[in-house]
Amino acid sequence: METENLALAVVVLAAARGLVDGIDARTRAAGFDDLRPAHGFVFARIAAGDAGISELAAHMGVTKQAASQLVDELSRKGYVRREPDPRDGRAKIVTLTARGVAATRAADQAAAELVGQWRQTLGAEAVGTLLDSLGRVAPAGRLRPIW
Amino acid sequence: METENLALAVVVLAAARGLVDGIDARTRAAGFDDLRPAHGFVFARIAAGDAGISELAAHMGVTKQAASQLVDELSRKGYVRREPDPRDGRAKIVTLTARGVAATRAADQAAAELVGQWRQTLGAEAVGTLLDSLGRVAPAGRLRPIW
DNA sequence: CCCATTGGTCAAGCTGCTTGACTTTTTGAT
DNA sequence: ATCAAAAAGTCAAGCAGCTTGACCAATGGG
Numbered sequence: 001m002e003t004e005n006l007a008l009a010v011v012v013l014a015a016a017r018g019l020v021d022g023i024d025a026r027t028r029a030a031g032f033d034d035l036r037p038a039h040g041f042v043f044a045r046i047a048a049g050d051a052g053i054s055e056l057a058a059h060m061g062v063t064k065q066a067a068s069q070l071v072d073e074l075s076r077k078g079y080v081r082r083e084p085d086p087r088d089g090r091a092k093i094v095t096l097t098a099r100g101v102a103a104t105r106a107a108d109q110a111a112a113e114l115v116g117q118w119r120q121t122l123g124a125e126a127v128g129t130l131l132d133s134l135g136r137v138a139p140a141g142r143l144r145p146i147w
Numbered sequence: 148m149e150t151e152n153l154a155l156a157v158v159v160l161a162a163a164r165g166l167v168d169g170i171d172a173r174t175r176a177a178g179f180d181d182l183r184p185a186h187g188f189v190f191a192r193i194a195a196g197d198a199g200i201s202e203l204a205a206h207m208g209v210t211k212q213a214a215s216q217l218v219d220e221l222s223r224k225g226y227v228r229r230e231p232d233p234r235d236g237r238a239k240i241v242t243l244t245a246r247g248v249a250a251t252r253a254a255d256q257a258a259a260e261l262v263g264q265w266r267q268t269l270g271a272e273a274v275g276t277l278l279d280s281l282g283r284v285a286p287a288g289r290l291r292p293i294w
Numbered sequence: 295c296c297c298a299t300t301g302g303t304c305a306a307g308c309t310g311c312t313t314g315a316c317t318t319t320t321t322g323a324t
Numbered sequence: 325a326t327c328a329a330a331a332a333g334t335c336a337a338g339c340a341g342c343t344t345g346a347c348c349a350a351t352g353g354g
Contacts, residue, residue, distance in 0.1 A: 006170075006187070006191055006251075006254055006255045006258045007191075008258060008262055008278055009166045009167075009170060009258045009261075009262075010191065011278060011281045011282050011285050012159075012162055012163050012166055012281060012285075013163050013166070013167070014281075014285035014286060015159055015163075015281045015284060015285040016159050016160050016162075016163035017285075017286070018284070018285055018286040019156045019159055019160070020156075020160070021286075023156060038341090044154075044157065052301070052302090053301070053302060053303095054300080054301055054302080062341095062342070062343090063342075063343065063344085064301075064302065064303090065302090065303075065304090065342085065343075065344090066341075066342055066343075068302065068303065069341075069342085070341095085301090088300095088301075088350075088351075089301095089349075089350050089351080090300070090301040090302065090349060090350045090351070091300090091301055091302080091350090092301080092302075111155065111156045114156075115155055115156075117284075118284045121283055121284055122280050122283060122284065126276075126280055127280075129273075129276065129277075129280075130276075130277060130280045130281070131155055131158060133269050133273055133274075133276075133277045134158045134159060134161075134162045134277070135158050136268055136269060137162060137165070137264075137265045137268055137269065138158050138159075138161035138162040138164075138165055139161060139164070139165040139168075185310090199332070199333090200332070200333060200334095201331075201332060201333080209310095209311070209312090210311075210312065210313085211332075211333065211334090212311085212312075212313090212333090212334080212335090213310075213311055213312075215333065215334065216310075216311085217310095232332090235319075235320070235331095235332075236318075236319050236320080236332095237318060237319045237320070237331070237332040237333065238319090238331090238332055238333080239332080239333075
């Protein structure tokens with residue numbers, strides 16, 4: 001049976017999985033053991049500029065309710081804060097606490113380590129090419145947990 | 148805040164997500180609208196050689212019970228069959244039915260179309276390099292739904 | 295000025311996975 | 325040959341994380 005093309009897809013998924021697992025494991029080892037991979041996307045979005053619940057939801061491709069629950073959890077655990085939006089009485093702005101910033105840093109460092117391993121295997125130039133290529137074929141849209 | 152490395156990880160995830168979504172959408176459009184992406188991994192494993200429940204579970208990184216349920220569902224929907232293993236009275240071999248083979252073909256063709264689009268964007272050579280590189284950094288292990 | 299839209303929450307429900315307990319068959323060490 | 329331990333699979337129950345549905349408060353275009 002010719003499943004070569006599926007196999008190609010599988011390689012991309014395996015690489016993604018390797019990254020997610022690696023970042024998760026290292027972040028936990030760094031003391032943030034109450035975080036799940038999905039939380040990383042919240043942090044990533046907030047780090048790119050404060051955001052409201054609806055923006056987070058859109059960014060992750062989930063419902064507002066789900067995003068709200070995630071923020072609840074992160075808030076309970078001390079990683080983010082909900083603040084009223086001075087410009088819009090309905091909206092609330094989600095901000096990283098100091099702990100949230102620390103966790104983001106840890107995750108980023110974990111990612112750096114993993115990409116560093118890629119460089120050891122492939123060489124710096126090949127990694128550059130790889131990421132450039134992926135950037136051009138990856139859809140811009142939602143960034144949600146895959147399935 | 149320096150989250151560049153996280154951003155690199157995000158690109159890989161986005162590419163993976165694009166593939167999964169694309170394959171899922173095309174496979175559904177081809178008439179297999181009662182399949183979820185996770186089912187693809189069952190098919191991929193079986194297509195690579197008949198397998199038992201435990202092997203499927205290990206391959207997907209889930210418990211035997213979860214794998215058993217998946218096979219239940221696929222069996223109910225007519226994609227696979229459970230057959231007793233002649234060599235081991237405990238084991239059961241999971242095989243693709245004709246419909247299962249057809250679905251696998253549809254998924255493979257969908258993957259081929261998507262990779263074809265990549266070739267249009269990047270060129271055939273770059274796609275080859277890309278997949279070769281990913282193959283060398285992707286961990287061999289589990290192939291499960293990412294989170 | 296009003297009403298459709300938007301941001302957000304509360305509540306309930308469901309799906310897909312997990313842990314736990316069990317049966318049957320195989321393996322392997324004595 | 326025997327018997328304990330391991331492995332394949334299933335049944336049952338529970339739970340986490342998401343969904344749909346209903347709702348309130350604030351906004352803003354006509």
